[in-house]
Amino acid sequence: MSRNDEIATLLEEFADLLDANGVEYKPRAYRRAAENIRDYPGAIEGLAAEGEDSVGEIDGVGDAISSKVVEYFETGEIEELTELREELPVEMDALTAVEGVGPKSVGSLYEALGITTLDELEAAAEAGEIQEVSGFGAKTEQNILDNIDFAREAHERSLLGEARPYGDQIRAYMAAGDAVEECALGGSIRRWRPTIGDVDVLVGSTDAEAVIERFAGWDELDRVIESGDTKASAYADDVRVDLRVVDPTEFGAALQYFTGSKDHNVAVRNRAIERDLKVNEYGVFREVRSTSSSRTASDDDVEGVEDDDQRAGELVASESEEAVYDALGMEWVPPELRENRGEVEAAADGSLPDLLAEGEVRGDIHTHTNWSDGGNTIAEMVEGAADFGHDYLAVTDHATGPGMVGGVGVSDEQLREQMGEVESVAADADIDVFTGVEANIAADGTLSVADDLLADLDVVVASSHAALDGDGTDRLVTAAEHPDVNVIGHPTGRYLNRREGLDVDIDRLADVAAANDTALEINANPARLDLGGGAVKQAIETGANVVINTDAHSPRNFDLLRYGVHTARRGWAETDDVLNTRDADSLRKFLDA
Template sequence: MARANDEAAALIQELADLLSITGGDAFKIRAYEKAARAIAGHPDDISGLDLAGLRKIPTVGEAIAKKVLDYTTTGTIRQVEELRTQIPAGVRALTAIPTLGPKKALAVYEELGISSVDELAEAIKEGRLRGLKGFGAKTEDNILRGIELMRSSGERVLVDAAAGVADEIVAALSALPQVERCMHAGSLRRMRETIGDVDVLAASTDPHPIMEAFAALPLVAEVIVGGDKKTSIRTDRGLQVDLRVVPPESWGAALQYFTGSQAHNIRTREIAVKAGLKLSEYGLFDADSGDLIVSSTEEEVYERLGLPWIHPALREDTGEIEAALKDELPRLVTVEDLRGDLHSHTDLTDGIASLEDMVAAAADRGLEYYAITDHAPNLFMQRMTDEKMLAQREQVRKLQKKYPGLVLLHGTELNIDPDGEVDWDADFLEGFDVCVASVHSHFTQDEAAMTRRLVRACENPNVHVIGHPTARSIGRRPPVDADWDEVFRAAARTGTAMEIDSFPDRLDLPADLIRRAKRFGVRFSVDTDAHSLGHHRNIRYGVGTAQRGWLTPDDVINTWPLERLRAFLRKDGAR
């Protein structure tokens, strides 16, 4: 996606946020938020579009299109600049706290003069917020959790932001005649949820022109340090990228060295030392003579250490060495294993693409089956009705004739209410092929209440998948509190799958909970939760999270043939 799309979307979203602070019209705010998602998800570069072209983007009307055109011609949106001057910088700083809404940010600024995150944290500790209307002990706890969440994310970015930069750099460098091999390494190759900096590795006998080309890329804002072995830059989005160029014969050792976590690399070096060897980014050497033994491929390095090749997603020292020594490493699920997608949305609710366009995108992915799961009526802002859903079902049936090689499933994403109930009665729900049920509200329930809520949803015979189970938004909203072992027992007992949502700010279930759930015999569904055509590409991040959770294809229900999946959805004991 072109960076112009992201920047314009960020400005439109900021406009929505600023209007929230100033008490703007709620309908208009939602329209801006939806348009921001549409612009970010638009597959083409918006920078060359005129007003008519911008208006063709779903949910972008003439007023919003003019604002985007303002950005593409001036680099900013004048209304955003005007609102920024009306709202104190301190209030805008406070709105960065995930759990503090704009109205509360304005209240603490006006009532107590608080204009920074540190001041707010100190005020809570001193009990100074207790006298403000709407600020109780629970509110304070939530704000403190939000501050902790914001601080923990630091300068890290979501995995998709890092992957976009890495893909662009690898493609540019791979085109150079001096480059024999090039790929990203580090935490991005391990598919961590957030990335501090991007590591790129290239193999060449002539590094100097590669480093020059790297430093001259359009996305480079600053060269931090330069050299023929390593050059570090900062991109125009603030992300640091380190490029290392190694001799071709050292490729495998370097890739192994710069991919593994520190803990994993310590373990492999310990194995090397015990075998009388020395392992570095240049190769595996005899410790006494210094002679090179192997270095050209990762497989050779691991094999000489007495280990099979270990998948990058597992290289965290969380049991992969022990499993490798016992020859018990799993065959991890891949994108190619997926036969279907069980969670996606259209413009009937909060998606930005039509039903037919979303189905076409699923067909382009080579899927065998695809579920449309628009929101149910209890998510009031989506304005769903029985009639709209039944009309869509008929559309799906008609569209099926156009795609004989892709089985279309008509589903819905239900809302799990505070008591564990879901939208619609059993009779209506039985008409769906698949029902995903998710928590969309009341995120701050205590552990006991949230556990009962999720268990009850699992026990509903018409609920097949629990969508984004922890309801977290990375860097913005913490996961809900629940006794996950109890939830996973219920899911395994009832034959209810836990979703791994591929949205980069969700990746939910996270890897640690995936491994816990798997021990209880839970099955999983790796879905895009796509709201636009571009979101289909996010599947790589969901699969990466599944790999970090040690999942095999058999653990994931949407790798199964359709008949086996249908048996599972009937909850008739199929595993």
């Protein structure tokens, strides 16, 4: 966890404790500050060392919070937070993980019953004590009992690679319903985020009841959490699925709204406000001055006054996303860009990138065979790549060295032998086949394969497989400077939900990579997606090439390419930024340079 994360987590805890105490507005300020500190690209400890004014440069961080940040770095604690913890000594994260229990409930239950842990919460619920507390009742108590085991499992987010096929399945099922006019996935799954909190399904229909009924009847659902007139939530195999039903005429506005991200939508709404427009999930509306001027408290008593506040004003757009953005003077924003990283401004002045498209990648230059830990022969992998539609393939089996245990990697001698075999397969192949290796980068940046051999191979991918913590910038820079290294493979070495991987100064690495004709990989394996979108954007802006590889260990892994393509799009990649959109000849020129 970076120190930015560390501070952000503390501020969020601060917010929860304030919330539990019934404090208004402050919690939101703390959460906003936490979010901005977490997203801040630089190191918070550096700002803290410079003093409160520097910390206060971060959006949403003012005098009070910046002094707490500095205090934390100087003394190791935030005194006010310590006091709040003493006043309310509860396991906040564990308790609020129970569906339906938030900070305020935690505060009330501590006040009334002294509950501090999940075990105490469960005991109190079983004893029937919770329904006696003011504001709680029998149903709330039963809900707590129903949800407490689930909360104990401490759910992590699903990988995109697991959730996406699952979302496609749900969408297909819903789309086949008679009452369903339109159906789409929204939320983070539509933005292709590496991890997914839940699967959002949006349906356009004039018969919401039938749609909700169809949803509830889906075979895969384990249990339904809530089911109202226009939305329902359920769990299927521990994945939360949220359904929304909207009128087909408002489908575009709803899809825009539910695709997010939250930050993107806030920026879009602010742009609307500047234009005297209002955006919500029902559409874009223009304030109607003549009637809104009479909007006073007495209106509540007047019959015939617009009671449908959400749709108040003159409707400007709602049916399609394109119309919604157009009404705000913006180009349609591809979902992968909707993270408030400058896309709102770019869409407004017509400078959105012309993003890489699926189908433009022409080959894979990081793959494995049964010479190392792959499951197939060189010929099978080459045939698989051709069937997939690739123009070329590089065989880059693991070399022995740091991180390659159990005899997985091949020796220099075996590599020499393999080169001959790759060339003989290549002679009969329909596509171009490159020799190669995935060499290991030791902690000091040196490689595990002899230089003369590296010079003879077409493609050298250099990757770290051991000592994957701490700052890896020097290590990767050293490897990128090696004259025969073409690709830095899965640069941070992260494993989503399992390990963070190396801290890398992407700007510095990308600078060196650009100067040395070394490409930085977007590893399309859903457990990695490394580099991620934010880092890709930085690398490209610095001038480096990226390359999208699947790291395939079998022919069916070539299908994972789409996760890499959409990750590249999240990094604003255009076709020319991506090395393997080039044809084989021009790729060869890059490799030989």
